[in-house]
Amino acid sequence: MIFERIPTGGCQSYLLGCSETRAAIVIDPNLAQIDHYQGVAAREGLRIRYVLDTHTHADHFSAARELGRTLGAHVVMNRISPAPYADFRLSDGEILRVGNLRLKALATPGHTRDSMCFLTEDRLFTGDTLLIGGTGRTDLPSGDPEALHDSLFNVVLKLNPALKVHPAHDYKGAGESTIAAEIAGNPRLQKRERAAFVEMMTHLNLEAPTHLTEALRTNMSGGKTVSQLLADAAATVPFVAMDDLSKRVADGALDMILLDVREKDAFAAGHIAGAQHLPRGQLELRVNKELPDPTKRILVCCEFGKISTLAAATLRELGYTRAAALDGGINAWRESELPLVTD
Numbered sequence: 001m002i003f004e005r006i007p008t009g010g011c012q013s014y015l016l017g018c019s020e021t022r023a024a025i026v027i028d029p030n031l032a033q034i035d036h037y038q039g040v041a042a043r044e045g046l047r048i049r050y051v052l053d054t055h056t057h058a059d060h061f062s063a064a065r066e067l068g069r070t071l072g073a074h075v076v077m078n079r080i081s082p083a084p085y086a087d088f089r090l091s092d093g094e095i096l097r098v099g100n101l102r103l104k105a106l107a108t109p110g111h112t113r114d115s116m117c118f119l120t121e122d123r124l125f126t127g128d129t130l131l132i133g134g135t136g137r138t139d140l141p142s143g144d145p146e147a148l149h150d151s152l153f154n155v156v157l158k159l160n161p162a163l164k165v166h167p168a169h170d171y172k173g174a175g176e177s178t179i180a181a182e183i184a185g186n187p188r189l190q191k192r193e194r195a196a197f198v199e200m201m202t203h204l205n206l207e208a209p210t211h212l213t214e215a216l217r218t219n220m221s222g223g224k225t226v227s228q229l230l231a232d233a234a235a236t237v238p239f240v241a242m243d244d245l246s247k248r249v250a251d252g253a254l255d256m257i258l259l260d261v262r263e264k265d266a267f268a269a270g271h272i273a274g275a276q277h278l279p280r281g282q283l284e285l286r287v288n289k290e291l292p293d294p295t296k297r298i299l300v301c302c303e304f305g306k307i308s309t310l311a312a313a314t315l316r317e318l319g320y321t322r323a324a325a326l327d328g329g330i331n332a333w334r335e336s337e338l339p340l341v342t343d
């Protein structure tokens with residue numbers, strides 16, 4: 001078996017490959033590592049056939065949909081997972097074959113209702129059911145401490161004690177553990193009695209993970225993250241540097257339409273000399289009248305350089321083939337003490 005652990009901060013993903021057939025699976029892929037997984041697969045001579053989420057993640061952005069789409073790989077999840085893009089759904093006890101590797105799905109609800117662990121050879125991929133020195137929390141949507149107690153004490157901890165434990169999170173960089181080591185040393189597993197375990201889990205007072213609502217939204221629906229939307233727009237738009245624009249303004253040689261897409265009050269409070277005002281919210285409605293020549297060079301600016309990227313991408317989609325965005329925004333322009341006017 002070819003095995004590689006790929007961390008993103010405290011989040012862990014794993015790439016498993018069959019040494020004979022070269023088929024591979026990525027477990028709990030993270031959106032930030034898409035190129036990394038493909039790079040590892042290429043280095044090892046593997047083809048990623050499956051991407052698997054052990055559960056609906058609330059704290060990171062799953063790359064399952066994106067990898068599934070770009071690689072033509074199946075997205076594997078629990079039969080009851082809400083994600084609409086999962087096209088290979090497993091129930092408790094079913095086995096997924098990846099080349100000659102066999103991964104057995106074990107339903108282990110508790111951290112979430114759709115949590116599963118996956119058993120292959122000498123390893124157990126525990127998702128957020130069992131962590132090294134901890135367990136998944138049960139206070140996020142569909143979490144259930146009683147179910148987690150059942151899953152841990154009646155399923156996971158009854159497996160072969162020699163199994164290596166590979167969780168979806170490893171905040172302390174522990175790397176590897178075994179079932180036996182967790183039974184002996186994991187503080188949460190010392191509360192073996194059900195009521196005491198539930199009492200402990202319901203009084204952890206953990207902070208909500210960052211990006212909770214956005215991660216749940218994108219992981220459950222297959223929608224884009226805001227940064228993905230911006231990155232997709234930025235990939236289709238050329239940028240112009242602030243000092244290039246400031247030189248042109250100072251020389252009185254703007255030689256392009258400078259389109260300020262901020263709201264009316266912001267524009268009135270100070271804008272770059274020569275700028276034309278067209279708020280982002282009215283762009284599509286007024287574009288034919290305000291920008292009659294689609295061959296003109298248009299440079300879009302906004303307060304922080306993000307809405308201008310989206311607006312420039314929209315203009316290019318509408319046929320303004322020379323639309324570009326200012327690299328930076330009026331905020332940075334102001335902080336650089338470049339001149340603004342209030343005509």
Ligand SMILES: [Fe+2]
Pocket residue numbers: 055056057058059111128136
């Ligand atoms: Fe989780």
